[in-house]
Amino acid sequence: MSYCQSMVERLNTVIVKRPKEAFINQDYLSKEWEKFNFIKEPNFTEAENEYNEFITILRKHVEHIEFLPASEITGLDSLYAHDPVKFTGKGAIILKSGKTLRQPEADVYKKLLQEKNIPIIGELTGSAVADGGDIVWLDDRTLAVGRGYRTNDEAIRKIKEMTKEMVDEFIVVPLPHDQGEAECLHLMSLISLVDTNLAVVYSRLMPVFFRQLLIKRGIRLIEVPEKEYHRLGCNVLALAPRVCVMVSGNPSTKQKLKDAGATVYEYKGHDISYLGTGGPTCLTCPVIRNSGG
Template identity: 45%
Template sequence: MKTTRHSEYKKLESVYIKPAINAFISDVHLENQWQKLNYLSRPDFEKALAEYSLFQKYLLDNNIKVEHFPFNQNVQIDSIYCRDASIATDFGMIICNMGKGGRINEPQSQLEVYKENNIPILGIIEAPGTLEGGDVAWLDDKTLAVGHTYRTNLEGINQLKLLLEPKGIEVVIAELPHYKGKNDVFHLMSILSPVDKDLAVVYSPLMPVKFRNDLLRRGFELIEVPDEEFESMGCNVLAVAPRKCIMVKGNPKTQKLLEQAGCEVTLYKGEDISIKGGGGPTCLTRPLDRSS
């Protein structure tokens, strides 16, 4: 079977995750860290474990090979949102440099795991460049979109281009707005989730006009998340296959729009692993291989 890492929607074959037990560790860890990491409120440890167990079961039930990032004493509870510390490409992993200070050790922790498992490394984003995986999304197998945000700066984007453009990859920049400022969780994938080659879930009020027009030019139909479902992560949708996706429970209007577009939608209760920390299903996963 031929696979690719240049997709957000093809059949997911393998994925890395950081189980809640390995990231949250205990109620003591949560109590010590949730406020300084800008969580909405403190996650409940036991509820988080239960939610995560069901989230992982959904992946396993879809015959996805699931690998775990282990406990690492050098990282904090945000490491549960494991997409952000690296980017998967067919040429090897790109190790990020986090724009959020409390997450600065996460890329190194993932690099160690990749090396232990003989996963090739294409490059490492170095300071003063910053780049987070939540700010990148594959539009097709030759086009990677990247958000210019408070977490991903122009130097990081330039380093990303130097790694990928010589290999024939177009890097498209989306200039994102200030929104709630430097301390908020606001990535490109906060407003964009491709779920098929020609279908994407978006929140247009925060989307750059140039980038939105580019999506339309590329043939994407846009599912518009209503205002009242943006903060509850209606736009954060993980495709495990074309038009087969998972999203946080509590976004019925977006769910209905997805289903009307022919999508199969599975919901998970994510109050303690997603809502409180601002990280939906795309954030909880570091997809590797998808069927090409």
């Protein structure tokens, strides 16, 4: 079986975590939201309603959805199932988050993958830290990794070594300081591929060399305006080539996607996404994507 080495092929199998397992209840949210640097306290009922809307969209397009269990060792951020692992064609790499509070999530993931007999090809240990949101497959032989506060040089060295037989081009993308060390800025904050030759981007924070590289590779760039960037307009999940889902309230980006021939689904993501802040790519960990669209 071949696992995910693409961001855009038809999504077949995905791992997610529901609010009832991550947020637990309103009392738990009240105690924890500031510690995890949420914008404000989410409403638990609203979060469940929003998530049900999101999962309904996924179920129409994704054959297999695996749910992470509740765990006493993980916190609110575990809702964002993308970050603790990254899949390659041969299996999963267990990561070690650059946010210390999130590091226990890897243990829960490892147990789930072992239970499902999903191969693990490597694991970050020691001083190496990386989040899945910093690791982007530009195509099935090109891997881009963001170097920022969540992913360090030692992790990049180890990931490059782990993927050397699967990757022809390994690109390190320096990330800006932007809003500082406490805020979450991933490479996937700046780019979402929605087809092999189409990407939603926020160019203002993107290194010039990387933007030029994307254009040289024939990738058309859909530019997200600043206001919509802060509303997660740049965070778009491809369910299949040019079939995607995004947080509602980003009309300019949505229209540009539609003008490019994309089918766009929306969900209200105020409590589960914006307050977090993690959009649909953050909420999902693709395991298998099938080629052929």
